[in-house]
Each structure stands twice: as C-alpha cells, then as structure tokens.
Amino acid sequence: MARLVIVSNRVAVPEEGGKAVAAGGLAVAVKEAFSSYEGLWFGWSGTVTENPAEEPTLIDRGRVQYAVVDLSPQDHKEYYAGFANRALWPIMHYRLGLGAFSRSDYSGYSRVNRTFARALAKLVEPDDIIWVHDYHLLPLASELRGLGLANPIGYFHHIPWPAADVFNSLPASGDLLRAIADYDLIGLQTDPDVQNLSRNLIDTMRAIPLGGGSLMVDGRRTRIRSFPIGIDVDGFREAADKAGSNKVVRETIAGLRTRKLLIGVDRLDYSKGVPERMEAVSSFFASNPDQRGNVTYIQITPKSRSEVPEYEQLAREVNETVGEINGSLGDPAWTPIQYVTKAYPRPVLAGLYRAARVGLVTPMRDGMNLVAKEYVVAQSEEDPGVLVLSKFAGAARQLPEALLVNPYDRFEVAEAIRTALYMSRGERLERWKPMAERMTREDVDWWARNFLTELEHFRTVEREPPTAAQAAE
Numbered sequence: 001m002a003r004l005v006i007v008s009n010r011v012a013v014p015e016e017g018g019k020a021v022a023a024g025g026l027a028v029a030v031k032e033a034f035s036s037y038e039g040l041w042f043g044w045s046g047t048v049t050e051n052p053a054e055e056p057t058l059i060d061r062g063r064v065q066y067a068v069v070d071l072s073p074q075d076h077k078e079y080y081a082g083f084a085n086r087a088l089w090p091i092m093h094y095r096l097g098l099g100a101f102s103r104s105d106y107s108g109y110s111r112v113n114r115t116f117a118r119a120l121a122k123l124v125e126p127d128d129i130i131w132v133h134d135y136h137l138l139p140l141a142s143e144l145r146g147l148g149l150a151n152p153i154g155y156f157h158h159i160p161w162p163a164a165d166v167f168n169s170l171p172a173s174g175d176l177l178r179a180i181a182d183y184d185l186i187g188l189q190t191d192p193d194v195q196n197l198s199r200n201l202i203d204t205m206r207a208i209p210l211g212g213g214s215l216m217v218d219g220r221r222t223r224i225r226s227f228p229i230g231i232d233v234d235g236f237r238e239a240a241d242k243a244g245s246n247k248v249v250r251e252t253i254a255g256l257r258t259r260k261l262l263i264g265v266d267r268l269d270y271s272k273g274v275p276e277r278m279e280a281v282s283s284f285f286a287s288n289p290d291q292r293g294n295v296t297y298i299q300i301t302p303k304s305r306s307e308v309p310e311y312e313q314l315a316r317e318v319n320e321t322v323g324e325i326n327g328s329l330g331d332p333a334w335t336p337i338q339y340v341t342k343a344y345p346r347p348v349l350a351g352l353y354r355a356a357r358v359g360l361v362t363p364m365r366d367g368m369n370l371v372a373k374e375y376v377v378a379q380s381e382e383d384p385g386v387l388v389l390s391k392f393a394g395a396a397r398q399l400p401e402a403l404l405v406n407p408y409d410r411f412e413v414a415e416a417i418r419t420a421l422y423m424s425r426g427e428r429l430e431r432w433k434p435m436a437e438r439m440t441r442e443d444v445d446w447w448a449r450n451f452l453t454e455l456e457h458f459r460t461v462e463r464e465p466p467t468a469a470q471a472a473e
C-alpha cells in the first residue's frame, strides 16, 4: 500500500486505545486524509525544551505512525511566535500594519524548516507521497529537494493568499516565492487566492503559464489549484442531534428562557473580527431598543498565541469592549454579551449552534472559516437559523445564501442581525437548504480525496517536461 506522509506544525497524536484528542479543523482534516492510506504524520510535539533531541520521537497508533520533534525556546520564539505568527500570519491576512519582520526570526524559520527536512528525509521511502500543511512550512519542499528527495510533494495553504503588492511587502517574499515552486501541487482555499499567487509568480518570478493551473518556475513545474476545505459533516450533524443530552447545552438553553440566541465562536485572533462584531451587536441594540432583553449574544473565544504581543493586546481590547457594552446596555436581569474564553468540545458547540437563531461569523479576512460550515450543518431541518457571514471569509464562496456582510461596516452587520432575527421560517429554509446540501457534498472527505488524487498524478505523468507547444503558450 502506498504511504502518505503528512507534515504540519501541529500534530494531533491520539491517545492510546484510539481515543481522539480534541482537535481543530486542520487536525480533523488531516486525520481524514489517512482514511485511505497508511503512513506517517510528522511535526512539532507541542513541547519546548532546552536541548531538543535531533531524532523525532516515534509513536505507533495503528496504521499511522506519528513522528514528533520538540522545539528549543529560540526556535519557538523565532520560527513559531516570530516569523510564522508575527510576519506571515498578518501579511497573509492583509494586515500590513500588524506585520513585524525581523531577520533573526526569519533565519529561525528557515533553520527549523531545514531541521524538520533533515529529520523527515530519514523517514521517507521512495514510494511515499508527501503532503505539507500551512504557512509554517513554506520552504519545506525546497529543503527536501536539496536533500535529494524526488517524491511528489504537495502543499495546502489553510489561510488566505494575498494580492502581490501585499505579499511582496514581506522582506523575505522573493525567497518564499522561489521556495514554494518546489512543491508539485499547491492547494489554496479559493480561486482568488489561486489568482493572487499565480499572478505573483508570473510577474515576480517570470513563471511561464502552461495551462490547467500549471506553471514553469525556474525550470520546475508546479500546479496551483483551489481545494476548499470541508468539515466532517456526518460527525457534526450527529453531534448536533445528540446535543440535547449535554449538560452545558441544556443549562445554557434553560438560561436563555425566551430570549433568542446569537452565537460567535472563534479563536482569539485579530483576523476573526471579534471586537468589531461586538461593536456591531452594540449598534444593533442601539437601533433596536425593543430587542434589549430579548436577545443574548454568546461569544466563545479560546485564547490563542498569547506569547505574541498583538494577541495579548487583542485580549485586553476584547475585555474592555465587553465590559463597556455590558456596562452601558445591560441591566441586573440581562447581560447582552456573554463572553467565555474556555474551549468547548464539539458536542457542546454543535448543540449551541443548533440553539442559536443567528450564527455570527464575521472575520475581517479568513482562508475558509469552518465555524460557518459547522453552524450550517448543525441546524435542524425543520427550523434552521440564519448565518451572517463576512464576504471576506473563503467560505462565503460556497455559502452565498447566507447574509453576506462587510465586517468593517458595523451598521451593515447590525442591519443583517435584525434581518436574521425577523426572517420568516420559509426564507430561512430556502436559504439553508442549498447550503446544507453543498456542505454535505463538499465535505472534508471530498477535499482530501480531490487533493490526494491530484497529487498521485505527480508520481508519473505530471513530471514529464512540457511539450514545445505548452512551453510556448
């Protein structure tokens, strides 16, 4: 059986006995990819230690072997908290003002990619296909090629790929564009992301388009295509169906009494637009005073990347915003915003989504946004709620029946909340049905299968040099 090797910064090693760990979107998606392969999942152990071992720790769990490496404090600071999350993350999310580039962080990022490649190369067999995930590992294929690996290597970028002028503001952008072309297949979330990267490679690297998404860059052929990531629809729907028996869900619903629920669930990240959303909810109550006391907004926002100063600052800003809004609008019998920073497991979230009349998913920019998809899938088919979705989330392309909003315009979002709350059941059903069908068709399995089927081609056909006609195109 052909082996699949997955590489990602975070690795979700299941507990012994097959019990899955609490997993984010990336981990669930990657797990799905192993359903038709055996193989290896390589990445950071999540541990930071003074003297990390050079060899990865190997953990066997059935058909998948996990190979994890620790990071030194310097690696963690420069590679993860520094270049990946203070330079690449803001730039990829179009937040030029938040980007903090440092040469030492970039050299740490390059060093960790090199160290990962050296450790991984020893574990890869000639027949393996390799699938690398996310922005922490842009140069990995290039490092692996430098060590002589000729295996098909694919890359999936979970976050947005910005327009050339934005990306090229990053001082290391030229190196990264050169390095990314060492992947055989590059998967992005949406077609605009594909256009942004392809255009940049053509204009900046003089790449030659070969048709069908293929480009010749510096004598190497790569293909760029969109593969919108999906969710585990069956698992999520089942969780929502069973959620009524969950204590947290039951008590939350009981606490609402007759109030309608607005829900937001996001990692605490400035790309998610949490304070902006709170301001929009505040505007809604300001212009709809009759709704005060009739609607509750629950915002669940687990803390994230607290070691990065911009995230610490955001945590303070959100606390202040919640305090101000609750203080000025609330009364002893009603708190407009219930804000929690605890992470809840899937059954609780699925139950809360189902109970919520409105799902508020209003990122300032997002590669895809799986919460939007989960909210849709969790709805009851008799009485579905309404999704208010940012037009700057990749998911908006697959969910055009949602109420699409500009998250920078708090009044537009406030108006959409009002429309959602007053929407008839007939219109809610009409909007929800096509979205639910699309989510079911385009689920995580569809996503993984599409990417891997295409990556498999690179074992043979795609490696052949372009014909004269293609090269002249």
Ligand SMILES: O=P(O)(O)OC[C@H]1O[C@@H](O)[C@H](O)[C@@H](O)[C@@H]1O
Binding pocket: 010, 024, 026, 134, 158, 159, 304, 305
């Ligand atoms: O791994 P972190 O920094 O805690 O962030 C959580 C996840 O955030 C996602 O949005 C990224 O695409 C993932 O790669 C990442 O793992």
